[in-house]
Amino acid sequence: MLSHGLNLEAPLTSKKSGCHQFYVEWQSPDSAHFHGVGKTVYSGKSPYQTIEIYQTLKFGKLLVLDGDPQSSEQDEDIYHEVLVHPALVTCSDPGAVLILGGGEGATLRETLRHKSVQKAVMVDIDELVVQVSKEFLPTYSSGCFDDPRSMLLIQDAKVFLEKTVEQFDCVISDLTEPYPDTPTQALLSEGFFRLIKSKMKPGGVFAMQASHSGRGMHHLHRSYVGMLKEIWKIVRPYHAFIPSFYSDWGFILCSDLLDPLKVSAEQVNGKVSSFSKNLRYYDGAIHQALFTLPKEFRS
Amino acid sequence: MLSHGLNLEAPLTSKKSGCHQFYVEWQSPDSAHFHGVGKTVYSGKSPYQTIEIYQTLKFGKLLVLDGDPQSSEQDEDIYHEVLVHPALVTCSDPGAVLILGGGEGATLRETLRHKSVQKAVMVDIDELVVQVSKEFLPTYSSGCFDDPRSMLLIQDAKVFLEKTVEQFDCVISDLTEPYPDTPTQALLSEGFFRLIKSKMKPGGVFAMQASHSGRGMHHLHRSYVGMLKEIWKIVRPYHAFIPSFYSDWGFILCSDLLDPLKVSAEQVNGKVSSFSKNLRYYDGAIHQALFTLPKEFRS
Amino acid sequence: MLSHGLNLEAPLTSKKSGCHQFYVEWQSPDSAHFHGVGKTVYSGKSPYQTIEIYQTLKFGKLLVLDGDPQSSEQDEDIYHEVLVHPALVTCSDPGAVLILGGGEGATLRETLRHKSVQKAVMVDIDELVVQVSKEFLPTYSSGCFDDPRSMLLIQDAKVFLEKTVEQFDCVISDLTEPYPDTPTQALLSEGFFRLIKSKMKPGGVFAMQASHSGRGMHHLHRSYVGMLKEIWKIVRPYHAFIPSFYSDWGFILCSDLLDPLKVSAEQVNGKVSSFSKNLRYYDGAIHQALFTLPKEFRS
């Protein structure tokens, strides 16, 4: 109710209720998601990209690089479980794992859950992302950088791959989307994927995050699939819904020998049994479903 | 470039490029999707709800009731295939099918693909939604209202159920979300679901659209699941990503006798073989995956 | 209240209330106005520009060219009164008036209110804007195209000026903002203004709409002022708040002989007395105030 005596045509609407601060994710010039924000937790700029962490009202803290959301507190486990475990479960007892990107530390965290892993090398170009994530998103890395099996290199992924003499059992690519003027734009090419393969043991398993997979948003994802089929014999696109991305996100698993479709639910459950209490999303039952695509995307 | 002689600090930005008309879907006061719109195709008001059809730039025409998106030209087939076929495939040779809601006509369209169906009764409260859909979204119903097996009743679903003496093999609920002040708010209750069951043959199959299913958006969906378990012996929540909803949408299939998990991929493919060329999303392979939930939502 | 039995953490928010269709005016990439829209009244594309008319909830119908708002039903009279009358009142008994642009017809309407005007030539490049305005915004032109004193030419303003042998008492420029890729981008230059002056009688009065005038938004406006001072002896920027522009809009009046500051309130009221009942904004009292700029913009 308004003060008595004031005569208005329409009552004033309270501005108190409702959110009035938003992070806007433009998927394209004609499509955007508005994320209600409590405050900016961090805002900075590295030599490679802008880095922002928003306290969103719906998804907790949300890490944003160059305007593009990377992961949220509320569902980063879904993304990272799905990125890491299918590959490590398909591989038999992987010892040496390479992670490209993954600055938040959660890809490393999931990798180190596998007892067979003796060495997990993580190569990220942007030290500031790693520092900021450690400080503001501590549950993501959850101490895994201090695990004696982990080795963090601040380096360009391509430069590392060209120089290393290591041969990896598994490579996990957690690089950002190749938008114009971002660090990965020039990276994600057939030559780069061949370079990755050249540093893997025969029969090694490669997995990557691979953009939107849903109908009408799937062009980059399907393009990756086509490119990778030129390089590996077994190429399995898979997908999972990530709430904070508002999207059915695509991933791809590649190998010349090992096929995730041939790993049974029981085998999956056996392999993750020592840490299954820590997993909310992934297990043997969901493993097969992840790799089942809608009819139109099977070939 | 600007006219010579004009001296500006910053160049004027073109307003031509980029979309400047949007339909805004508020999921909550702190979360919205902005859909770029070419124009309003239709805007009206029935005694029950506001009805709008937008020509969106990303999803084609989008039907919106009381501000809430119902289906888009680009992916309505995903939604309607997933709503209808699991139930009709699980049922053995359904003859009489009841559709609640579904004003666009596409639920009826998918239902009539099944040759065993001899009678498809569709009950929708809002004649204007049906008329507007026929005129502006003709591919949705695709002539199915003229099929001699179909019968359209403009009536409240509850009133119809109370009066009918029919016993149905299958009931498909395609009712709108029960937002405050919408036609379905008072409808979707345990009493209503019991009423539905009372008009079904023993062992009949009920399927319903059942709201967002993704983590953090799943409260209404899980609430339905709990309620339906009081009524049916077999209750199977399932889900599919609908691009224009930006969500992993939930559905639920219920029966006292028949279990969709026991229908093999081969059986599914056999049952849809006569019209499988018309389906882009659903087949035997995806059938099982639809019913596989993330670990945290299995019980 | 929700259906009984449904157990939600938070109640569903009604989507019915509140507007969910918006025309978005981007002033710059970091500033926008969201105009609630009832429906798209017209949406089309001429050889020169996109043309849209929105039924806004706040300002009535709003004409938008190439994404930029031109005038609204609720306050077009403010804009057009302020654009036309100061010039025609400053001029003594103007007989021949030239209008550049002004496709809606309202600039012509205000011009024809002056009894001394014997010929009002309006030159607009875009016939479709004129047609669409006549049909959907009939109160703007209000029949003035049928006045025997008016002559409408569909032609490029520069081409017309180069060819005409006419000498005008007054010229009113109601051209759109010179955004990249719009019809006026190449037009609004010193050469163009000199061309205008060459077709005016000695002591004639030129007035133009001249973009935002408020602090921080005034760069184009001040650039016009500087340019025009090279051409005319008396150059008077003025301004009026236009609600649907959310801006203190700038205008400029030029002459070699006549100064609007020397026209008293009484003289203004005398000159508009025959039609002052039709004016809601302009009269003698406001005339002087329009030409009074904040201290920082006086020189």
Add this chain to the structure above:
Amino acid sequence: MLSHGLNLEAPLTSKKSGCHQFYVEWQSPDSAHFHGVGKTVYSGKSPYQTIEIYQTLKFGKLLVLDGDPQSSEQDEDIYHEVLVHPALVTCSDPGAVLILGGGEGATLRETLRHKSVQKAVMVDIDELVVQVSKEFLPTYSSGCFDDPRSMLLIQDAKVFLEKTVEQFDCVISDLTEPYPDTPTQALLSEGFFRLIKSKMKPGGVFAMQASHSGRGMHHLHRSYVGMLKEIWKIVRPYHAFIPSFYSDWGFILCSDLLDPLKVSAEQVNGKVSSFSKNLRYYDGAIHQALFTLPKEFRS
């Protein structure tokens, strides 16, 4: 350009360019301004209201109380010069001035520029607004709280007025808009204005900020004018465009004896001559223009 080998239908749009963080000011459910934001400078909650300071890209820091913008670094001087100087210039040599609200300190700053002022009492209910403004908006108060003539009281304005035995020459009301559930909702009534007058010397001058004044947004403003005419003999609404408000803002000056319309430009310039170098907006020339309303709002 994308990585070679990737085959997309449409190129990826850079998300780097363009702002993606916004403070949204809802003027009404169908009208909003989107302010591009660099970061949240401060976000907190006092017992009275939410307090936020945004680093906007267009207006510098912007103070927002309960979702409503109060003033921006780029144009707070316009608002505060216009609120304070007309009243103090109209008053002859005011010695005791009372400021209601004005937590940022800029109203006090402008008041203290007048050498005649011997005592400036500022009463604001919310200490946190004062503290936050001192820390994050130091140019606003600019040291004025340390001026020996100023006295700050953290108190409800009404309680102060009821208790004080002081008689003021001038009262300046810089209270927030009376939105529902804000501190001023119950305050701004006829009784409150009469209480103010009871604490003023005969012939004292009262000035207040008084909401939007433009056509269609003027209801609260005109309602104040009507109410104040019941209390004071001379009531002069005036207005100035505030860029960061996107509005022609209304103010009202009241007295029983002194009329701002009778203060000449020369008298104004004389009275502000000692600090005119500090004023960018206000001087004798603009004084009269401020009080000139559009024809439709004169009565």
